[in-house]
Amino acid sequence: MSQLFTPIRIGRYELPNRLVMAPMTRSRADDDDGVLTDIVATYYSQRAGAGLIISEGVYPTANGKGYVRTPGIETKAQMDAWKQVTDAVHARGGRIFMQIMHCGRISHPSLLPGNAQPVAPSAIKPSGQTWTASGQQEFVTPHELSTTEIAEIVTGYRMSTRRALEAGFDGVELHGASGYLPEQFLASGSNKRDDAYGGSIKKRARFILDVLTAMVEEAGGDRVGIKISPEMNYNDIIDESPQATYWDLVGELNSFNLAYLHVALFGAPIDYHALLRPRFNGAYLMGGGLDQAAAEVALENGKADATVFGSAFLANPDLPVRFATGAPLNAPDRDMFFSAGEKGYIDYPALDVAKRA
Numbered sequence: 001m002s003q004l005f006t007p008i009r010i011g012r013y014e015l016p017n018r019l020v021m022a023p024m025t026r027s028r029a030d031d032d033d034g035v036l037t038d039i040v041a042t043y044y045s046q047r048a049g050a051g052l053i054i055s056e057g058v059y060p061t062a063n064g065k066g067y068v069r070t071p072g073i074e075t076k077a078q079m080d081a082w083k084q085v086t087d088a089v090h091a092r093g094g095r096i097f098m099q100i101m102h103c104g105r106i107s108h109p110s111l112l113p114g115n116a117q118p119v120a121p122s123a124i125k126p127s128g129q130t131w132t133a134s135g136q137q138e139f140v141t142p143h144e145l146s147t148t149e150i151a152e153i154v155t156g157y158r159m160s161t162r163r164a165l166e167a168g169f170d171g172v173e174l175h176g177a178s179g180y181l182p183e184q185f186l187a188s189g190s191n192k193r194d195d196a197y198g199g200s201i202k203k204r205a206r207f208i209l210d211v212l213t214a215m216v217e218e219a220g221g222d223r224v225g226i227k228i229s230p231e232m233n234y235n236d237i238i239d240e241s242p243q244a245t246y247w248d249l250v251g252e253l254n255s256f257n258l259a260y261l262h263v264a265l266f267g268a269p270i271d272y273h274a275l276l277r278p279r280f281n282g283a284y285l286m287g288g289g290l291d292q293a294a295a296e297v298a299l300e301n302g303k304a305d306a307t308v309f310g311s312a313f314l315a316n317p318d319l320p321v322r323f324a325t326g327a328p329l330n331a332p333d334r335d336m337f338f339s340a341g342e343k344g345y346i347d348y349p350a351l352d353v354a355k356r357a
């Protein structure tokens with residue numbers, strides 16, 4: 001029998017299946033105030049058949065924004081809009097965690113209040129460009145955070161966790177992947193600090209552990225997950241000893257009794273799932289380039305407890321039904337991934353709609 005459709009306990013929740021919708025930025029919020037537009041509730045509720053939905057990355061504080069039209073969870077208006085999303089998902093029997101994403105140096109002054117410098121553990125400019133309201137722009141040299149400012153950011157994660165729960169989320173995921181602020185602290189190439197937050201692996205991991213401590217104090221470990229992406233090398237992240245770094249980090253995670261560890265791999269030179277799954281004491285979510293067959297094999301072999309799908313869920317609101325019935329999949333329209341509006345967002349047909357047409 002297919003393992004994809006057997007229930008699984010993830011922290012506080014019993015999921016009806018092992019198909020998790022990956023966190024995906026879709027840029028459908030108002031750019032000025034970070035408030036979601038009305039179509040977002042429809043988008044997520046269409047996908048409520050997932051065992052668990054992980055929301056797009058949401059900035060905890062305005063200095064964590066890194067992309068145009070991305071949402072926050074700081075103001076009452078932002079919370080109210082998210083409440084519509086969680087209500088709509090729950091009304092269709094689903095569960096949804098919010099992904100909290102602070103972009104750190106992967107941002108641009110034009111995206112930040114008062115045209116502020118983006119922040120980072122060290123004043124090291126990432127190579128590359130970012131998409132702003134006026135087109136592609138070079139990254140800038142970020143402001144190096146003081147320890148007082150680090151404490152303020154940790155408080156931002158704490159408050160955003162509290163607000164996410166108030167807005168009806170079932171839990172929260174710390175975005176520790178893809179070269180954003182937590183990984184900027186973790187990786188030796190972007191962290192040259194010589195205080196309590198830099199130097200040894202333990203010190204570089206401290207920011208992540210401080211943030212998780214705050215999030216777990218708010219939500220309980222059984223409602224907190226973390227996503228990592230070892231050796232994805234995205235957003236100019238380089239670490240001198242990634243295997244040792246992630247081995248140590250995941251060992252440290254065990255004390256939090258987290259709901260899950262979510263590991264997404266993209267072209268890593270070794271099988272980090274084989275390394276890290278036995279190291280972790282909770283549910284293990286595997287993602288990155290999976291298809292149904294690969295997911296079935298991973299579950300069958302005990303390499304994962306649940307499997308995470310990104311672009312397939314984006315293009316197929318009823319992905320679990322399609323997998324269960326062997327129906328063909330809609331192809332994702334990449335041009336519409338980060339565009340505004342309904343097209344390529346809430347108009348992917350579900351099977352029954354496609355059949356009627």
Ligand SMILES: Cc1cc2nc3c(=O)[nH]c(=O)nc-3n(C[C@H](O)[C@H](O)[C@H](O)COP(=O)(O)O)c2cc1C
Binds near residue numbers: 101337
């Ligand atoms: C449009 C798009 C937006 C994404 N945004 C995020 C994000 O906000 N946070 C995150 O952790 N990953 C993000 N990702 C990565 C996905 O979560 C996932 O790891 C990736 O798509 C690989 O899974 P897949 O091969 O099943 O698509 C995004 C991916 C896509 C396609």
